[in-house]
Amino acid sequence: MKNVSVTFTLNGDLVTAEVPATWTLLKTLREYFELTGTKEGCGVGECGACTVIIDGNAVSSCIYPILEVEGTSVTTIEGVADKNGALHPLQKAFLENNGVQCGFCTSGMIMSAKALLDHNPKPTKDQIRTSIAGNFCRCTGYVQIVDSIEKAVEMIKEKK
Amino acid sequence: MSDLLYVGKNIPRTIEVDKVTGRAIYINDLKRPGMLYGKILYSKYAHAKIKSIDTSKAEKLPGVRAVLSGYTIPDVRVGFLKDQTVLKKGVVRQFRDEVAAVAAISEEIAEEALDLIDVEYEERPAVFDPAEAMKEGAVLIHEVDARGKPITSNIIPLPWKFKAGDIEQGRKDSAYVVKDNLATTWVNQCCMGTSGCVAEFDMNNNLTLYNQTNVPFLDKQRITEYLAAIGLKGKNVRVVNVTVGGSFGTKLDTDIYEFISIQLALKTRKPVKILFSREEEFRALPPRQPARFTIEQGCDKDGRLTFRKCEALLDNGAYTSWGVTTPSVMMMPMSSLYRVPNVSFEATCVYTNNIYCQAMRGYGNPQATFAVEVSMDRLAEKTGIDPAELRLINSNKSGDLTPMRLKITSCGLEECINSVKKSLDWDNKKSKNRKRGLGMASLIHVAGGARVYLSDGHGIMIKVDQNGHVDVLESGTDQGQGSPTVISQIIAESLGFRPEDISLTFGDTGLCLWDAGTHASRHTFMAGNAAIRACESAKRQILQIAVEKMPRLIKNNVKREQKKNPNFLEPELDYDMISDPEKLDIKNRMVFPKAAPDHKYFRFEVSDILRSGLHVGIGESKVVVAEAFYDPPTEMLDREMKGNLSLTYAFGTTGVEVEVDEETGKVTIVNLFAAHDVGKAINPTLVKGQIYGAAYIGAGYALTEEMLVENGRVMNPNFRDYKMLTAKDVIPVEPIIIETDERDGPFGAKGIGEPGLVPTAPAIANAIYDAIGVRINDLPITPEKIITALKEKKKQD
Ligand code: FES
Ligand code: FES
Numbered sequence: 001m002k003n004v005s006v007t008f009t010l011n012g013d014l015v016t017a018e019v020p021a022t023w024t025l026l027k028t029l030r031e032y033f034e035l036t037g038t039k040e041g042c043g044v045g046e047c048g049a050c051t052v053i054i055d056g057n058a059v060s061s062c063i064y065p066i067l068e069v070e071g072t073s074v075t076t077i078e079g080v081a082d083k084n085g086a087l088h089p090l091q092k093a094f095l096e097n098n099g100v101q102c103g104f105c106t107s108g109m110i111m112s113a114k115a116l117l118d119h120n121p122k123p124t125k126d127q128i129r130t131s132i133a134g135n136f137c138r139c140t141g142y143v144q145i146v147d148s149i150e151k152a153v154e155m156i157k158e159k160k
Numbered sequence: 161m162s163d164l165l166y167v168g169k170n171i172p173r174t175i176e177v178d179k180v181t182g183r184a185i186y187i188n189d190l191k192r193p194g195m196l197y198g199k200i201l202y203s204k205y206a207h208a209k210i211k212s213i214d215t216s217k218a219e220k221l222p223g224v225r226a227v228l229s230g231y232t233i234p235d236v237r238v239g240f241l242k243d244q245t246v247l248k249k250g251v252v253r254q255f256r257d258e259v260a261a262v263a264a265i266s267e268e269i270a271e272e273a274l275d276l277i278d279v280e281y282e283e284r285p286a287v288f289d290p291a292e293a294m295k296e297g298a299v300l301i302h303e304v305d306a307r308g309k310p311i312t313s314n315i316i317p318l319p320w321k322f323k324a325g326d327i328e329q330g331r332k333d334s335a336y337v338v339k340d341n342l343a344t345t346w347v348n349q350c351c352m353g354t355s356g357c358v359a360e361f362d363m364n365n366n367l368t369l370y371n372q373t374n375v376p377f378l379d380k381q382r383i384t385e386y387l388a389a390i391g392l393k394g395k396n397v398r399v400v401n402v403t404v405g406g407s408f409g410t411k412l413d414t415d416i417y418e419f420i421s422i423q424l425a426l427k428t429r430k431p432v433k434i435l436f437s438r439e440e441e442f443r444a445l446p447p448r449q450p451a452r453f454t455i456e457q458g459c460d461k462d463g464r465l466t467f468r469k470c471e472a473l474l475d476n477g478a479y480t481s482w483g484v485t486t487p488s489v490m491m492m493p494m495s496s497l498y499r500v501p502n503v504s505f506e507a508t509c510v511y512t513n514n515i516y517c518q519a520m521r522g523y524g525n526p527q528a529t530f531a532v533e534v535s536m537d538r539l540a541e542k543t544g545i546d547p548a549e550l551r552l553i554n555s556n557k558s559g560d561l562t563p564m565r566l567k568i569t570s571c572g573l574e575e576c577i578n579s580v581k582k583s584l585d586w587d588n589k590k591s592k593n594r595k596r597g598l599g600m601a602s603l604i605h606v607a608g609g610a611r612v613y614l615s616d617g618h619g620i621m622i623k624v625d626q627n628g629h630v631d632v633l634e635s636g637t638d639q640g641q642g643s644p645t646v647i648s649q650i651i652a653e654s655l656g657f658r659p660e661d662i663s664l665t666f667g668d669t670g671l672c673l674w675d676a677g678t679h680a681s682r683h684t685f686m687a688g689n690a691a692i693r694a695c696e697s698a699k700r701q702i703l704q705i706a707v708e709k710m711p712r713l714i715k716n717n718v719k720r721e722q723k724k725n726p727n728f729l730e731p732e733l734d735y736d737m738i739s740d741p742e743k744l745d746i747k748n749r750m751v752f753p754k755a756a757p758d759h760k761y762f763r764f765e766v767s768d769i770l771r772s773g774l775h776v777g778i779g780e781s782k783v784v785v786a787e788a789f790y791d792p793p794t795e796m797l798d799r800e801m802k803g804n805l806s807l808t809y810a811f812g813t814t815g816v817e818v819e820v821d822e823e824t825g826k827v828t829i830v831n832l833f834a835a836h837d838v839g840k841a842i843n844p845t846l847v848k849g850q851i852y853g854a855a856y857i858g859a860g861y862a863l864t865e866e867m868l869v870e871n872g873r874v875m876n877p878n879f880r881d882y883k884m885l886t887a888k889d890v891i892p893v894e895p896i897i898i899e900t901d902e903r904d905g906p907f908g909a910k911g912i913g914e915p916g917l918v919p920t921a922p923a924i925a926n927a928i929y930d931a932i933g934v935r936i937n938d939l940p941i942t943p944e945k946i947i948t949a950l951k952e953k954k955k956q957d
Contacts, residue, residue: 036189037182039405041352042438046879049352077182091180096172098849102640103179104352104405110180133888136879138350138406139640141856142887144849 008069010035011079017066025069026050026061029076037077037107041136048135051108052076058115058131077107080114089155090114090148099148101139108135113149121156123149165748166649167907170845171659175644184403187356187372192431195358196225198424199270200417200434201260201277202444203252206513206872207286207299210250210279213260218276223269226427227277229260233423236389238382238414241316241480242306246419252281253301253478254513255873256444258416263424263432286513287314288872290452290475293512301478301511314511316476320487322495322801324563325502330467334458338538343452343938344527344921346867347860348442349520350884353405355445356435357418359425366396367422372404374411374637375677376667378613382414383422398670407639408857409519410445412679413481417444442877446518447867449483450475451490451507453531457500457538463545463553467502470494470531474509476516483517484509486524488612491801493528493918496562496809497604498536498554503563513872519679521854522914525605526861526921533601533922534937537929546590547926548581548600556604556811565795565802566604566809570900570910572837573602573811579896580815583833590930595822596830597931600815601922607839607910608807608902609792610680617791618686619673622651622694624702624784626774628749628767630655630662632691635675636683637667641913642846643683649842650688650906654695656746657766673789681810681911684842686790688906693788701784702766703741705773706751710738713772714761731761738762792904807904810915812836814855814923820931822950825943827863827928834916835896840908844897851895851916858920859891860884866940 007016010033017032026043029035029052038061041049045063052061053075080088090110093099100106109132116123116131123131128149129142137145178184215227230249237245248257260277264270287293293301293314302311331337358370367387373379376399383397404411417434424432436445455470476484487507494505540547552574560568580600581587590598609616621633632651638644648662665671667678675686714733721728737743737753745754752763773782795803817831834851841847864883868875876882885891895916901908921939929935934949 030189035182036185039186039353040188041354042879044438044878047352047438077180081181087177087180091177094180095174095177098173098642098845100173100176100179101642101849101853102351102353102404102406103176103184104186104640106179107182129887129890133886136350136352136884136886138352138408138857138884139853140849141852141854141891141893143852143893144845146887 004067006066006070008071009073011075019066021067023066024062025052025064025066028066029061035076035078039104039107041104048108048112049105051111051135053111053115056115056118058112077110080110089152093148093152093155097148097151098144099140105135105137109137109145117153117156121153123153125150164653166659167653167842168840169843171645171649171843173642173645175648186353186403186405187358187370188353188435190358190370190402192358192360195431195433196263196265196424196428197267197270198261198263198421198432198434199267199274200258200420201274203255203257203259204279205252205281205283206255207284208252208281209284210248210252210259211282212280214278215260218262218273221269221273221276223265224262224273225265225430226263226424227260227273228423228427234390236386237306238386238419239479239481240484243302244479246416246423254515256515258420261420261424263428286872288512288514290473290510290512293510294508301513316480316484316509316511318484318509320507322491322503322505324495327467327469327502327504330502331458333460333466335461336539336542337456337458338535338542339454339456340535340538341452341454341937342531342534344530345450345939346447346515346869347520347865348447348867348882349408349410351406351408351410354436354438354441355410355415355417356433357421358431358433359421360431361425361429365392368398368400369418370400370402371418372401372411373399374407374639374679376401376637376669377635377674378677379414380669386419400670401637401667404637404639408521409523412519412677438879439877442867442882443874446481446483446516448520449486449517449524449527451527455531455535457535459539459543463543463550465498465500465554468494468500469504472507474507475514476509476511477514478511479516481516482519486527488797488801490524490528491564492566493525493532493604495564496556496566497529497532497602498551499556499560500554501563514869515874521857522917525603525914525918526858529601529603529918530922530925530939533919534925537599537926548577548586551577551602565804567804569808569904570837570839570902571811572898572900573813575898576811576813576835576837577602579835579898580813580833583894583896584815584817584831595931596817596819597927597929598815598817599923599926599928599930600813601919601926602813603811603915603918605810605915605918606680606806607810608685608904609682609794611794611796611805613676614796615674615791616676616794617789618675618690619787619789620687620690620694621673621787622698622785624698624770626767626770628657628661628770630657632662632664633672634664634666634687635672636678636687639678641683641850642843643687646684646842646846647687647691650691651695654692655699657749661749673787681913681915683913684909685905685911688909690788690790692906693790694786697786697788698784699746700741701786702746702769703744703751705782706744706769707738707741709769709772710762710764711735713764713768717761733761808839808902808910810837810910810912812915812919814919816923816927818924818927818931820928820946822932825946827941829859829891829924832891832893833896834893835898836912836915837898837900837910838912839902839905839910840899841897842907842909847897847912848895850912852893854914854916855893855920856885856891858917859924861939862921862924863940864942
């Protein structure tokens, strides 16, 4: 199979991937860039485990064709903490409020929540729940995930 | 206990920072050098004869390294009743039967190779209803048993019969009796991380299995036996867990895919990974055991239970995993939830051509408690006694010995019922509001281990290095429950260190001691008790070093002072205070005499002590290492299925307020209070996390979740058609933590992993009845069932 060359910004770095045209963004992230933080829970766009942010929007990378990534800016869970390793408020809040249990849904959850907070720094509880409605979690019952996101909102406010 | 520094505190899960930064390695992420990808070909029929398998085309596909079938690997039986082989030969008995397997250099090539395998089948008649399958003359699923003896019936010869007291006497003593039929169905555990493992042999044929099991040591045992049976006797098996993407019981058995990856790795001499797709997870992973119950219960005119009689019918599917043992757990609520003197419970398990089942959070308890608690409500209605009151009248109490011979130690059941009542404003709201309804249900569950194997032990090893860092080899597994945090809290507290001083390795059979498994809500209880014992020993060792080395450290400090200030006089010091380990203590890494904790000269950072014990010449150096093996004084169930299998029991009550839309049949949970006797909450936030998560799975069990199995085939193997609740289906769970300070628990704690799920479905079912006056006795209670039942009722009215 012939590879295609796709250039985009990945967690702040300009990168080029040479992968088969049939690959998804998820496969490219995990196999070409070895960024395995983005998970596959279903592979067909139904669970949200593979959520990344493309140009500010949360998307399911498992059904996102790599060709469409050309020229975009992609953020994955590996790009959420700052370059010095300081955790993002969402990451801190998930640890402090038990928003993470097995952790398999966590990358996707944090990316969906981050996409929300980047647009809307003061979301309502309902907006928070809507933003993660496509992210399944089997461990937490969502309550402490929503708590975590609310706490992150407060932390971000305090920082400003 | 008030001066606890870490136990009882909401210590964050900082130790698991890898999970929020994408660094944690799950089985999906694990890559070994030269690794191949394994894929499995499943049966096309629910029941058929395999006439031939032709793998030649698949073998020729470039990139394929091995193709195996039941005809090319040794014919060795595996599983709980040894009623199946790894790859099937001769006959397939269900759609998930593994017929062939491929290893290739990529997943895509492996998939492609599966399509090239030609299997010729001759379809056979099949049976999918256990009631049909147990009839004489029904299609036989198996012709011979594990020993080759002919089988003449699909009924599995397992001794699930429990009797205590005298049912007929109980019946005579009854003023009221109710009898009902109830049913629960297949539900999938739906771990977000799918199943998988990587098998790798070294050149001496020792195996490392990277896995996500709940039972590393049993897994090792089963695989060791399997290797011996295929000619690799005496080879070592090391089971190493990676980060586990959820379990909920799925990882209690050694699944067929594990054996297949082992066979492929053996054949190719390369590491082989098998990773399930979501569809495979639905089709080829054993789900929760369904059950049908006929339950009869009576009470006297004052509401005191007189007897409980229940018969259960279980669809075993085509082979036997742990699903068939769920009646052993069903017996617990059947015999011991509330005080009931006369009990009879009998379960019949029948082979069919359906999928077979495994464990899921709560084991058989959610099924059985659904039956018991709906029946309790019916009895309350018949007697005219308020359902909460009926439960209080019959509540278990501390000191009880139940008909199953469970010894009830601490028991917070009455408190749980009362607190739920109060939170729901039960007395004012119950049965008052049309379309809104209240319901409750309680539970009993093992919470101090579960002796289902001769050893219910848990081993732990602790070493403390000269810098005061603590490495812990913990034999259990963490599937997300938060054990790294909880166990480090217990160790920090017991040893006098801080949680951040502790690193833990879980479930590696090459490093850790035996553990019966992280199941039965036993982990905090067992590992906690083991940790406390190991810490006692480690602490004693550190304090012994302190007794020996402190005087010299003190002298050095005095000398240093004198150097700075020549006029400094050596103070008069009472060395007796530090003359015996008993007289010393450690807290927050500081070693000090109990008699004078803030003593200016007698207080040392623990690493000063540890270094002074290590860096001292030949024959004197000391390292601190301690191990403990905790095996609680409990009993295996005897032939009558009686015995105190756990050192303590969890109790809890869930109370629910629902609103039902009679037009659409939609049920909204308005309030859900989950009161649990947890003994002691080591980490309240994490305890609540267990309750939230379990209650939410329980709500799905009640309302939406159902694997649609038609003629043996799973019809909804995806998240679109299998309805899990999402963040938008707000289940307003309010945990209520009741602490009874269990005398045998670590710092008073009991297990809480499973309980939250158990009473949720019956509480919701009872609330729906209170709202609309019709009972739906088979789960899930879908809008369609509600509408149909309401129509029926209207017709009758
Ligand atoms: S893996 Fe992409 S949505 Fe499930
Ligand atoms: S934390 Fe396990 S699936 Fe969300």
